Amino acid sequence: MSAPVGPCAKASHHDGDPLVEAIRGIDTTALDCVQVNAAVLADARHGPGTHLALGGRTAFTPRAGAGGALPTVEEPAAERIERMGDVLGLSLVPGRPVSDGRALLDLLPEDGSPLYVVGDAFRMPWLPYHGHQHMEHSLLLRAVDGGARVEAVDAYDNETPYGRAEPVVCSYDRAQAAALFDGSPTLPVPVRGAPPARSPVPEILGRNAEDGRRLLAGDAPERYAAAFRDHPDQQEACAALLLETWLLSRSRRLHAAWAAHHLPGSPVASAAAERAAAWETLAGQCYLAARRVQRGRPVPPQIHPALAELLRADAESAVRAATEHPGEAMPHExxxxxxxxxxxxxxxxxxxxxxxxxxxxxxxxxxxxxxxxxxxxxxxxxxxxxxxxxxxxxxxxxxxxxxxxxxxxxxxxxxxxxxx
CATH class of the missing domain: 1.10.1200.10 (ACP-like)
Structure with a gap:
């Protein structure tokens, strides 16, 4: 959003706050709504750049839709959280969903440290999705003023059909904060530190290459693209494809940031940046397609073959990166x-x-x-x-x-x- 809403202000206005300082060092436009606030926790605890570990792997593993539903690369939040924690040096163990706001706030650490939670964006007034769209969304909650007030810190950054979301810090009295979560299941995730799982760069590139070879050996990209092309409801298919390409674009942008951080100036980093730019272009084309279909116009036919081609190009790039990186096959000149x-x-x-x-x-x-x-x-x-x-x-x-x-x-x- 472009201006503060109610008790919320842009995160950039909160100098000296460790979480806000962490947000300032993160390209929040490269992370989705579940990753971004875990990234803030990781950088605040372990130092700038820790969150980039989320961008090392580039596997393409869509889940098949049940009962004719479209495939998706999006995973349920609960399935991702513990795995993210292992990579980021955080112990993130989801608790049981809580639908009572006061019970949720009772879980806030008394020392003011944050509780990571995943709730419904529809219920969060600082987001453009508020009152418009139901989706899983993470945020950080912490008690302030001796527990009399509660702050919601949300680093999410995105241009949405309902307006812009920007990193914010929102302050509520305890009753107001509880009311936000009443009647809506919210997943609390206590946060503790753990040693980051630091995998050597060659190992990560090697695993990406293995994934790439498997993808190139089959027809997964074409089947994935065809599911959207052949779906009987093209409004639904284009809306879903827009989300898919948005997620893939952000993951490739994060991978490019990871490569630039660990392999600055290398061919691997340059190739990753090129792949990220290609995905951003396709996501823009899918946005245009979704708008056209809403107005009763035909779907631009090029988006589906372009999607399959990009997935294959990603796999080829991953295979090539494992041989170009100096830690793998090339001699150390x-x-x-x-x-x-x-x-x-x-x-x-x-x-x-x-x-x-x-x-x-x-x-x-x-x-x-x-x-x-x-x-x-x-x-x-x-x-x-x-x-x-x-x-x-x-x-x-x-x-x-x-x-x-x-x-x-x-x-x-x-x-x-x-x-x-």
């Missing part, structure tokens, strides 16, 4: 490693690659400190699927591009010998 190191440091510091490449002592760059050194080490270990020896992590090595390049080359060469 010093020039390639140097480019990766430069782009990685530049991404962490928010500096230009040119400035990093021209600096002999990285500690002279603005923002460089011990935390950034640690993040650089962790990123490079993930990229190359190795673990640097503690005795090699000398401060002088970590403050130099050439030192980091040598560290990568020595360690990966040792790993290749060990696996020979």
């Amino acid at each position: 010093p020039a390639d490693v140097r480019q990766t190191v430069v782009h990685t440091v530049a991404d962490i510091l928010g500096a230009s690659p040119e400035a990093v490449a021209a600096t002999e002592d990285l500690s002279r760059l603005e923002g460089f400190a011990s935390f950034q050194m640690v993040e650089t080490v962790e990123r490079l270990e993930e990229m190359y699927g190795v673990e640097f020896a503690p005795e090699d992590l000398d401060a002088a090595v970590l403050r130099s591009v050439e030192g980091l390049v040598g560290l990568v080359l020595r360690t990966t060469a040792g790993a290749e010998v060990a696996h020979a």
Whole structure:
């Protein structure tokens, strides 16, 4: 929404709030309404960029619709939450749905930490869907003022047919907050910290490639597209396809952000960005198709073959990425490693690659400190699927591009010998 509604204000107006600070570091337009608030929790607890782990995998696994229903890539929220938590370094164990607002608020931690919940967007007045459309939607609830008031923090960001949704913080007295959830089942999910499941980048790309090969070996993309093309009610089919391509577009945008974070400047990152742009274009075409069908006009015939082609192109890109990434099949050329190191440091510091490449002592760059050194080490270990020896992590090595390049080359060469 473009302006505050009632007790709500844009999240950007709340300086110093840890959840809001986390929101500011997230491209909320790359996440769906279930992911986005779990992403906020992860970044607030483990640091900026943690949420990007949600974008590593690119599997296409639609569920078949029962009784003639259309297939969908959307999963019920309860099935996704625990799996998201494992990736994000959060213990998210859904409780039993609660339909009494006061009972729901009794579950809020007394220390003011957030409770992740999934309810009905139809009942949430800060959303454009309020009073218009029923759908599962996450938010964060927390007690403030000693429990006298309740804040709803929602990082969802989307342009909807009913208006724009933007990240907001809404404040209610306890009775008002309880009334929002009365009579509507809401899933409470207590939040606890856990170690993030950090999978090496080559491992993730390898799993994506396996999924891609399986998809390319069959006709799943064509069958998926045909289900929408051949559905007897094209208004329903186009509305459903609009949601499908929106979800797929956001997932590909998130994957592109993951690739840019872990493999900055690489062919893998460039290809992921191109795939995300292609999906955004198709989602726009599906929006146009849905509007045309609502007015009694025919469906543009190109959207269905384009959908199947994009899914196949995604799979081909995943297979190619596993061989292009330096941690997999390609030899570790010093020039390639140097480019990766430069782009990685530049991404962490928010500096230009040119400035990093021209600096002999990285500690002279603005923002460089011990935390950034640690993040650089962790990123490079993930990229190359190795673990640097503690005795090699000398401060002088970590403050130099050439030192980091040598560290990568020595360690990966040792790993290749060990696996020979």
